[in-house]
Amino acid sequence: MGKLLELTNVHSYYGHIHALKGISLYVEEGEIVTLIGSNGAGKSTTLRTISGIIHAREGKVQLGGKDITHTEPHLVVGQGVGHVPEGRGIFPKLTVQENLDMGAFTVNDQKIIDDRAELVFELFPRLKERITQFGGTLSGGEQQMLAIGRGLMQNPRILMLDEPSMGLAPVLVDVIFDTIKKLNEQGTTILLVEQNALMALSIAHRGYVLQTGSIVLTDDAAKLKKNEMVQKTYLGID
Amino acid sequence: MKQFTSNPFYKFILFPIGQILVFALGASLVLSLFTVLLAYIFRAGITGFDLVERVLLILPQVVINGLTIGFVYSTIALGYTMVYGVLEFINFSHSEIFMVGGIVGVELMAYFDHTGALQTMNQYVIIALAILLGMVISGSLAVTVERVAYRPLRGAPRLVPLISAIGMSFFLQDAVRLILSLTTGEFNVILPNFGTFDEFLVVAVPGIATPLRFQIKSILLVGVTVLMLVGLNYLVNGTKIGKAIRAVAQDRPSASLMGINVNMIISITFLIGGALGGAAGVLFALKATKLDPFVGFFPGLKAFTAAVLGGIGNLTGALLGGLILGLLESFSASYLSTFTNGAFGAEYKDILAFAILILVLILRPSGLLGQTVGQKA
Numbered sequence: 001m002g003k004l005l006e007l008t009n010v011h012s013y014y015g016h017i018h019a020l021k022g023i024s025l026y027v028e029e030g031e032i033v034t035l036i037g038s039n040g041a042g043k044s045t046t047l048r049t050i051s052g053i054i055h056a057r058e059g060k061v062q063l064g065g066k067d068i069t070h071t072e073p074h075l076v077v078g079q080g081v082g083h084v085p086e087g088r089g090i091f092p093k094l095t096v097q098e099n100l101d102m103g104a105f106t107v108n109d110q111k112i113i114d115d116r117a118e119l120v121f122e123l124f125p126r127l128k129e130r131i132t133q134f135g136g137t138l139s140g141g142e143q144q145m146l147a148i149g150r151g152l153m154q155n156p157r158i159l160m161l162d163e164p165s166m167g168l169a170p171v172l173v174d175v176i177f178d179t180i181k182k183l184n185e186q187g188t189t190i191l192l193v194e195q196n197a198l199m200a201l202s203i204a205h206r207g208y209v210l211q212t213g214s215i216v217l218t219d220d221a222a223k224l225k226k227n228e229m230v231q232k233t234y235l236g237i238d
Numbered sequence: 239m240k241q242f243t244s245n246p247f248y249k250f251i252l253f254p255i256g257q258i259l260v261f262a263l264g265a266s267l268v269l270s271l272f273t274v275l276l277a278y279i280f281r282a283g284i285t286g287f288d289l290v291e292r293v294l295l296i297l298p299q300v301v302i303n304g305l306t307i308g309f310v311y312s313t314i315a316l317g318y319t320m321v322y323g324v325l326e327f328i329n330f331s332h333s334e335i336f337m338v339g340g341i342v343g344v345e346l347m348a349y350f351d352h353t354g355a356l357q358t359m360n361q362y363v364i365i366a367l368a369i370l371l372g373m374v375i376s377g378s379l380a381v382t383v384e385r386v387a388y389r390p391l392r393g394a395p396r397l398v399p400l401i402s403a404i405g406m407s408f409f410l411q412d413a414v415r416l417i418l419s420l421t422t423g424e425f426n427v428i429l430p431n432f433g434t435f436d437e438f439l440v441v442a443v444p445g446i447a448t449p450l451r452f453q454i455k456s457i458l459l460v461g462v463t464v465l466m467l468v469g470l471n472y473l474v475n476g477t478k479i480g481k482a483i484r485a486v487a488q489d490r491p492s493a494s495l496m497g498i499n500v501n502m503i504i505s506i507t508f509l510i511g512g513a514l515g516g517a518a519g520v521l522f523a524l525k526a527t528k529l530d531p532f533v534g535f536f537p538g539l540k541a542f543t544a545a546v547l548g549g550i551g552n553l554t555g556a557l558l559g560g561l562i563l564g565l566l567e568s569f570s571a572s573y574l575s576t577f578t579n580g581a582f583g584a585e586y587k588d589i590l591a592f593a594i595l596i597l598v599l600i601l602r603p604s605g606l607l608g609q610t611v612g613q614k615a
């Protein structure tokens with residue numbers, strides 16, 4: 001049970017905007033770790049820095065002990081990092097099937113691809129009904145399902161989900177969280193960014209609290225849930 | 239029905255060929271009818287000859303000429319539109335990629351002429367070799383140009399790579415001129431005379447007074463471009479690479495998160511566009527017979543216009559736009575003087591062609607089929 005992913009003193013920028021100011025965190029193999037924080041805290045930026053969409057200007061990102069700080073995203077993905085981005089990133093003019101195929105771009109065995117697609121359709125039967133429809137014509141919730149399904153097609157070692165519950169009806173939020181838990185039990189490590197901090201902390205093992213680019217608090221999820229500051233700021237409990 | 243449409247033979251052979259036929263015949267028919275109608279309207283006002291008769295007499299030939307040049311425009315236009323679809327960037331040096339293909343092809347034939355192979359080898363093998371070489375050189379050149387002049391500017395404001403492309407265009411013109419001057423002493427290259435390409439296939443059609451005359455060159459040109467269009471359709475819609483190209487065109491960061499090497503896909507896009515441009519260059523050289531380093535400018539500009547007319551970023555649109563532009567040009571060149579009783583000659587063909595074009599764009603600003611490469615063709 002070693003550290004699968006580790007960030008050490010990571011600084012990231014958008015031009016002159018200093019978005020991450022020395023983030024250090026780690027995710028152990030088999031864990032669910034959640035990242036909570038208010039809007040603009042830097043949660044999505046952290047995930048983007050890991051997957052290589054932007055590169056840290058300072059500090060280090062390691063995957064299984066290997067330095068991936070400056071690795072290009074397609075190679076990071078190739079090493080088993082799945083990233084379901086915020087805002088879904090569905091290909092609007094590809095069909096549902098083609099979107100899922102894209103998720104399995106790095107897989108060459110058609111049998112594996114079919115098996116995984118079967119799994120995705122089991123989770124989201126709705127997607128199967130819409131298999132020939134263009135991604136862009138799906139409803140918001142359906143697009144979210146497709147984004148998550150596409151992430152699953154990669155069968156990554158660590159799956160990073162950026163606000164997977166956004167825009168989904170409560171029933172579906174439950175489905176998503178159950179899915180995350182199930183995946184984790186089957187061995188996928190999870191790094192979860194969520195606005196819905198209560199749900200996230202309920203399924204996570206550990207959590208980090210991010211504030212304007214810095215980590216201000218980290219603990220076991222159960223303890224964070226009871227923390228006064230967390231309750232006040234993120235759980236809406238006075 | 240679904241089973242039928244997912245049949246690969248239908249999807250990748252019948253459908254694209256059918257589409258090309260519909261576009262070519264449809265556009266020809268519309269323009270012909272329009273012209274004949276005009277002839278009937280103005281018939282009474284013109285004395286000395288029968289306007290309708292004169293229009294009909296050359297009509298088949300005008301259509302054939304228009305389609306021939308139209309297919310060249312379409313093939314070049316595909317290069318503009320593919321790159322635009324993926325990068326939203328207009329690759330102005332594409333006209334020089336086209337020119338280089340033509341010059342390389344002619345130089346190869348000149349070399350064969352020099353060694354004597356030109357008279358002994360099968361003429362179609364020679365053309366095939368020239369086209370292949372043109373494709374390889376132009377394709378590699380396009381990839382290199384992207385790597386050197388566009389990629390470093392990818393994050394820069396939009397105008398910057400555009401200026402770089404224009405600069406690249408001048409650079410390539412002068413580089414080719416320099417190389418030609420140093421190696422051959424002059425910068426005109428002339429297609430050696432060989433084979434039966436200048437001859438005509440004459441087909442008598444019952445009901446039409448004059449038989450249709452197809453120059454072997456034109457048949458070859460149309461045949462090769464149709465073949466390439468079918469191949470391109472298969473590549474873009476039927477292969478994993480094609481799917482990746484469409485994904486990159488639609489959402490670059492997402493595509494990279496799928497494990498797609500975005501830079502490689504962009505290079506492949508330039509390779510395909512460049513190769514098509516190179517092939518078009520060789521085919522164009524067959525018709526033009528004399529090339530210089532500046533020969534790419536007008537065909538390039540017209541192909542770009544064709545791409546915009548069809549809806550830039552849309553592959554089917556580039557095909558349609560090219561055919562329409564070729565036909566417009568041929569119709570204007572042939573009929574302008576007939577209708578104006580000699581007041582305006584063929585040299586005004588571009589004015590008419592482009593006036594019609596501007597009209598179309600005013601009515602449909604995003605082009606006839608304005609969508610993007612990401613879209614299935």
Ligand SMILES: Nc1ncnc2c1ncn2[C@@H]1O[C@H](COP(=O)(O)OP(=O)(O)OP(=O)(O)O)[C@@H](O)[C@H]1O
Pocket residue numbers: 014017019037038039040041042043044045046086
């Ligand atoms: N592409 C960008 N260009 C410039 N600044 C950016 C960009 N993306 C994010 N930022 C800035 O970086 C900071 C962190 O943004 P980030 O998207 O990581 O926040 P977040 O924690 O994910 O917020 P949210 O909960 O709203 O998604 C913000 O101040 C934001 O304005």
Ligand SMILES: [Mg+2]
Pocket residue numbers: 043044045086162
């Ligand atoms: Mg975010």
